[in-house]
Amino acid sequence: MSLETLKIVPLGGLGEFGMNCMAVQWKDDIVVIDAGLMFPEDDMLGVNIVVPDISFLTENREKVRGILLTHGHEDHIGGLPWILSELNVPVYGTEFTLTLVEGKLEEHKLLDDADLIEMLPGSSFELGPFRVSPLRVTHSLVDCVALAIRTPVGTIVHTGDFKIDLSSPDGHPFDLQSFAELGKEGVLLLMQDSTNVDRPGFTPGELAVLPRLDEIFARTERRLFFTCFSSSIHRIKLAMDLAHKHGRKVALIGRSMDNATEIAQDLGYIDPPPGLLIHSGQLKDMPPEKVCVLISGTQGEPMSALSRAAVDNHKHARIEAGDTVVFSSRVIPGNEKPIYNVIDHLYRRKARVIHDDGRSGLIHVSGHASQEELRLMINLLRPKYFIPVHGDYRHLTQHVEVAVGTGIPQQAMLVEDGEVIELTAGSMSKTGKVATGRVLIDSGSATEAVEEMIIRDRKHLSEGGLVLAIITIDKMTGRQQGAPEIVTRGFAVNEQAMATELRQTIAHTIESSSIEERRDWMLIKEKVRSDLKRQIQKSTGRRPMIMPVILEI
Structure with a gap:
């Protein structure tokens, strides 16, 4: 990859809802936009939250200058405890966003070591080679911003989550003027929220x-x-x-x-x-x-x-x-x-x-821009290049079509997590891929990842149940001492008949093994597991998790 290009590396949020996280790199400097989570799917048993794989950031830890937060929803700040436990860098956010972050970090005993820096809409600041300008946007939460980042190749804009509400109840309306001025100045790349791209018209205030x-x-x-x-x-x-x-x-x-x-x-x-x-x-x-x-x-x-x-x-x-x-x-x-x-x-x-009584009038409105607002933003900023963010593949695809339909961007590109985009003043292209994925965090923790194998075991247990065979073997002779104890959980069969059948299988396995095999309890345990698996599948068609336990006396 050329060192004279700006690199955009999405680590989450492009191809799914939630887990929003994006890296922007110029030479030896990286800034990160958002650090979100997503909630587990039904088959992620015992998982509390899902956060992005940040291998790209940890491999380049000395280059990361900070994390910029657009607002305080969980899909934008919920992964911070995990990321800061791996990579302690400054975190920038508005006052309300940082207040939410403080509570989250205090809960996980990370606040004392955190460097939280407030940013104000309308006030720019330097971060390495980048000049960051937070711009006031409206959303279903207060104190939300888009980010205009001036880079050596041009200005890029990340909208965060937004809708255009000019009568916000908190007295802080969407800052149309600043976006219009930015458009006059010139925008190289716009990265825009895709959540409501399938909704025509405007989102109500x-x-x-x-x-x-x-x-x-x-x-x-x-x-x-x-x-x-x-x-x-x-x-x-x-x-x-x-x-x-x-x-x-x-x-x-x-x-x-x-x-x-x-x-x-x-x-x-x-x-x-x-x-x-x-x-x-x-x-x-x-x-x-x-x-x-x-x-x-x-x-x-x-x-x-x-x-x-x-x-x-x-x-x-x-x-x-x-x-x-x-x-x-x-x-x-x-x-x-x-x-x-x-x-x-x-x-x-x-x-x-x-809840949704079908009567005239609304009891809830979305916090995300619909098609006409997306077009209005594109018309205000007039970007040369365009990338949709925040959404499933179908949303990103439709958003590219909306952007192309305005006739403004010279190039609109559909990008997924991990794809590296290289940007110059006159070109935008995909040039590679970095490792991305989902890290599963166990219930009761925000920093302890769960291995995929553990989730498979939990799923196996939930679907097939458990058979525990406790076998007592004489250490000197390798012979069984008494009948094995059979314990089943979540395995609906005639327990007494099945226990008798499994005891016979275990006895046959041990008796047919050599003395040398019987004295190697690791080997005999694996032989028992294999034979029990075969017998249970033959008798019931089921595949429970089988755990032989060998007790030596």
Whole structure:
């Protein structure tokens, strides 16, 4: 690879949703954009989170100058504990983003060694040969930025997650002017969020939910339970404003809801009127028509506050007949079953549930740009080259078509994780591939990877069950002492008949082995495993995990 080109190396987020991470390299200097995670798929048993393989960064650790964060969602900051445990470099983010990062790093005992540096929208700073300019964008979270990075070959722009909202509830609208000025200055490469590329038109602004929510607050006669993503600070603020307007006190229930609201209050994004917030313990003493409960658990998480309240198992959140529960959020693909389980339980409590009632008006809006906003951004920046980011292969493909359709980029390229893009002032090309992939982090940890073999074993156990054969052998003679003990788990057969059959198989295996073989317990264990596997498959057609245990006496 030429040393006189700018290299773009995506390590995650191109070809999947989540795990966003991208390296930008000029000679001996690398900056990283975002450090996200993705949540495990159903077959990743016992896995807590999935993070990108950062072999490329660890192999070039002396060149990495820092990590730039576009915003504070988990798919952009959730992999930081893993990455910083391997590669302790400065982390740059806006005030709200870094506050979320601090809590995450403190939880994993990494905060004391972390170097967190605040960046301000509109204020540029130097990082090696790069000049970084954060630009204010709007999203479903507050304090989000796109990144304009001036490099020796030209300016590249990474949008992060965005939509164009000119009436954001926090008073910080999308900075159209700065993007237009950047376009006049000249943009070499635009890397743009592909999440909603399959949606025509414009994404509604956050205030678009206000009329319908106002109607719900006005018409609700008893308790109102309101659930949304705890990171949706705009939505939480709107709910508080409406509660105040309609004479309701607000109780916060759920750790994530409580933490996010506390941070937003500390940083001035939420400023509830005096006396609006009450402790959850006061709910039982309040008239039902005078309370609004902001509760976490919008995705039906099993131990969330809403899930427990739905089965009448929460200390303070009691949902009764006639209460209203509003889901002001989207269903994340894969979460349909737990969400509808919670909704079923709410109906059993005779609650009124509003999640997607088909009536006029919106109770939730997306935080990502639709097709017309994507085209508007391209028209503002007028980039020479274009790469779609953040999405499955189908989203990236469609996004290339949208970009080409504007007639502006000279070249639009579909890129996947690991592909190395070399960029000069007059060319863009793929020149190689680096190692990428998914690192599976075990439950209860953010820094301990799980080997693929362990996941295979867990899957094998979940599908086939376990057969444990405990065999006692005389160390001197190599003969069995007593009948083997057979233990089965998750293996539905006639246990007594199967145990008899397996004991006979073990006896035959040992008796047919030479004295020398019997004295080598590692060898005899493998022979027993092989013979038991053959016998079980012949008798039942099943393939459980088989574990012979040899006890020598």
